[in-house]
Amino acid sequence: MSGTREQVFPTRMTLGVMKTKLKGANQGYSLLKRKSEALTKRFRDITKRIDDAKQKMGRVMQTAAFSLAEVSYATGENIGYQVQESVLNARFKVRARQENVSGVYLPQFESFVDPEINDFKLTGLGRGGQQVQRAKEIYSKAVETLVELASLQTAFIILDEVIKVTNRRVNAIEHVIIPRTENTIAYINSELDELDREEFYRLKKVQEKKQKETARLDEEMKIKRLAEEEKAKNENLNEEGNEQEVKNESSPERETSALVEEHEEDVIF
């Protein structure tokens, strides 16, 4: 991992961009992590409820099947057919709505009974009508449980998918994007340092050159002066007034040397 980095020019501007990116990635990571945790919590909750609902369904279905046996005991064989034929409208209906969990839309099924519709209330009028009504109630409960379970199962599947995607993102940010950005930043920093060092060296070199030059000039000047002094001595013997001028000429030379001194200190800093 440590080897990967983005292909960028190591400039100060890119460094700024990368730093913003790292910050963004960290923020995104913490957000996604929190989302994933919220979803996982919900997911566990749903798993538990599915377990409950399934066990409940087992019991309810058993009672329901048994109540049907009671109906056939009380009424005879053809009751199922009569019921089937006399039903025209659905009494038990399902409504769907959406619930938002951390940005994920989960469908929720709600069942309701339309009390207006009661199609086979006369079935078994002469015999076993009570059993038929009872079986109807029990089966309504069974279907209710089924609807509940269906809603939970759908939520389960959708949440599972979303959690997978979110976790993949979290992992991608944590293990790919963040290290890569960090690597890039480190790379840019090292490159910039390298540049600095080169610059420093270059300046040193320049200063060295300048010092050499100054030394050389000093030497020349000295020689010149010596020569001139020699000359002046010779001339002094001739003329006293020339001495003043030589002193005036040497003062600008001293100023340049001070300027180099200042510059050098700056570079070291």
Next chain:
Amino acid sequence: MEGLFFNIDNGFIEGVVRGYRNGLLTSNQYINLTQCDTLEDLKLQLSSTDYGNFLSSVSTEALTTSIIQETASEKLYEEFNFIRNQSSGNTKLFLDYITYGYMIDNVALMITGTIHERDKAEILQRCHPLGWFDTLPTLTVATDLESLYETVLVDTPLAPYFRDCFDKADELDDLNIEIIRNKLYKAYLQDFHQFVTDVIDEPAKEIMQGLLGFEGDRRSINIALNSLQSNDIDANLKRELLPDLGKLYPVATEQLSHATDFEGVRMALANVPEYRGMLESGNLEDHFYKLEMELCKDAFTQQFAISTVWAWMKSKEQEVRNITWIAECIAQNQRERINNYISVY
């Protein structure tokens, strides 16, 4: 003197029926059945009874409660048809009367199927074999009651029963069918009762009157209870559905038709000792079955009576229900309710 000539026509039949009656499962056999763990065990237990190896052609995997019920019912139909073929004269008429009840069910079933445009073959399959008559398949042509009557039913024994149904039900729908069925049944019970009173000799007359009266009472109470939730049936219509028979008639019948809640039905029943307390506890249908079986058992105590055929029929039907119930309990693993069957022999 009344039993003097009985055996000329009916001696053989009565003998056969009493033989069948001895083949009914006893309470000990029921206890054995309830001990079974699987349907295979049940089949094995049943093979040592009068049923013999009636399930031998069914493999273990295909063994279901509905198959057991079907096969057991078939045995009953066979036996009944055998008796029917051995009978003559008034006895034959009596046996025919027994089948009219099933005919009414079949007609109602056919009409229901026709309204919803079901496949004829599918409905015919579901018809009760004892209620079969030749023109049954042609019932599908009818769309309203008039044409139904004029084209098909006029030739059947059910024709007179339709007289009361013509007042308003022109179009057939589900509500009408249920009402027609109950009106027919009422007319049938009353006609049967009349027939028994006029034609059948004592002591069968008395026994049959009792049994039919019970049948009427059962229908009355059931209709009164089951129509409580429905607003489509007013007191007058309800009165038309309740048979004018039995221990409830006439006072309690009148009260039942005007009862608008559960309390009203209970008040009406409180006047009749036989049915008092029936609504207080337990399952109404169980009470009725129990009562019916007691009556049927008593019916066998009389010699020289063709009412034994009816009593045997009903007992056998109850037996098939019992076996189905036990099988259902075993199949669904509902052991605690398995003793809910009704056994009197």
